Amino acid sequence: MIYGYVRVSTKEQNLDRQLKQLNDSGCDKIFREKISGATTERPELQNMLSVLQPGDRIIVSDLTRISRSSKDLFELIEVIKEKGAALKSLKDIWLDMTEDNPYSTFLLTVMAGVNQLERDITRMRQKEGIAIAKDKGRYVGRTKKYHDKHAGMNHAIELYQAGRHTIKEISEITNVSKSALYRKLATLKDKQSI
Template identity: 35%
Template sequence: MKIGYARVSTLDQNSELQLDALKVAGCEKIFQDKISGSTADRPGLAEALAYVRPDDSLVVWRLDRLGRSLKHLIEVVEGLEGRGVGFVSLQEGFDTTTSGGKLVFQIFGALAEFEKNLIRERTNAGLAAARARGRKGGRKEKLTASQVETMRKMSASRQHTVAEICRVMSITKPTYYRYMEANHGKDR
């Protein structure tokens, strides 16, 4: 059975073109969303994914109607494939129920993996270059050295609870403990 999925980004847009194409393609049931593609929570897509069964095909008018990104698209299609469900994109003309369609999608997956690795390599190279120039990465310290010393003295005096110290210093308990452990062990 062919199950259709249509999506338009705004309430002003019209999904008739997609719905007509899905009907012509033989979709017996069609789910739809009127929501931005960048939104993770798409009820129509969730319903379509829950509805499809092995040997069904999920059909979309264009790839960008299904996936928020190439990575998301690949995850959805791999999930479908793992359940024995095919995927068809009408405009791009591929169908994962055919060997040619599977090949095209595997190439998409390989390109996405390649892109992810390139981004990781560039990020690591950038971090290494910054370290070589003396830059330290990460979040700025929440407390100055004198504030940490004040906090340590308050704790050592045993006149203040951890909650009171956190309130005075405007920090959370995990931050308090992290500073205490980083500064002379577990003085609490």
Template identity: 35%
Template sequence: MTKVGYARVSTREQNLDRQIDALNREHVSRIFAEKRSGKNTERPELHKMLDYIHDDDEVVVVALDRLGRSAADLTHIINTITQKGATLDILNLPSFKDVQDKNLRVMLTNLTMEIYKYIAQEEREAINERQAEGIAAARARGAYVGKKPQYVPDSPDRHNRYIYEQAVKMLTEPKPRPKTQIARTLGISRTTLYKISSSLT
């Protein structure tokens, strides 16, 4: 059996050290880590981890929301782990490792995960609802100006300016590569690349 860790934070400004330290305390053999939003389906390290695991491996994450944010996304990922013959250990959820009956242990683990998936989904929907209400109120006051694009030529973040410049360079080549390939190369979503592309016209 191999213990495999997965760590994720949502933005480049956030730090992975706390999660990685927690995974190392669990004596994982390999850690897949990335800085990607949980809403982003293009998470290369997650997909590498899912390709890497085999029968009897154990996937360890600090919290369930590190795997995904929506119930549907979490269900898909957990089912993939199960289909590969591996198990999942969520460090901030109750552990049933001391339960001797394997079937009972699996049932209790699955029940706990379903409850927490539901809670995570409810929290995400509540956050989205509060954001929508805040935007509506700001628009009513004439104070809403929208979210400033992250990848723009005058971004205060040097890395974001570099990504923008590289995207423009690749998009304006005589024979540009497919946008999906460009987005994957730069580590950004296709939606972000399409926004950069539309700003050039």
């Protein structure tokens, strides 16, 4: 099967240009969506991915219709590959997985490397920023979920001290995770509070 996917961001926008391109490309079925591309939680995109079979092809007028970032694109390509299907962009002619195209594979590999480099640089800058903030005494770190005044954790400790419930029951009653409760109890035992 040859599937097409068309998308515009708002209800006021028109799908006609994309539909003509995909009909001219011989699509058997076209999935249509009028929704923001900022997320992959697009119902028609998910429907199309769910019906893919080995050997199927997806055609889009251009990559901005199916993805909004390189990370999003790589994740979609992995899903499509796992299903044994292929993706082709009419505008972005370098991306044609429907044939054994070494240039598409090469460019995807390079783009994946650039994407990983961007993530690594972001992490490196974040670490540098934290180090500078620590040196200046301005870094406070992530706020603890179960701080000393957390009502659920305090109630969990009270229940534990009463001795009438198991850790599992306490966790269900207070909505405090078992692992967090165990950690807190260990800390309190070290302080000999229990």
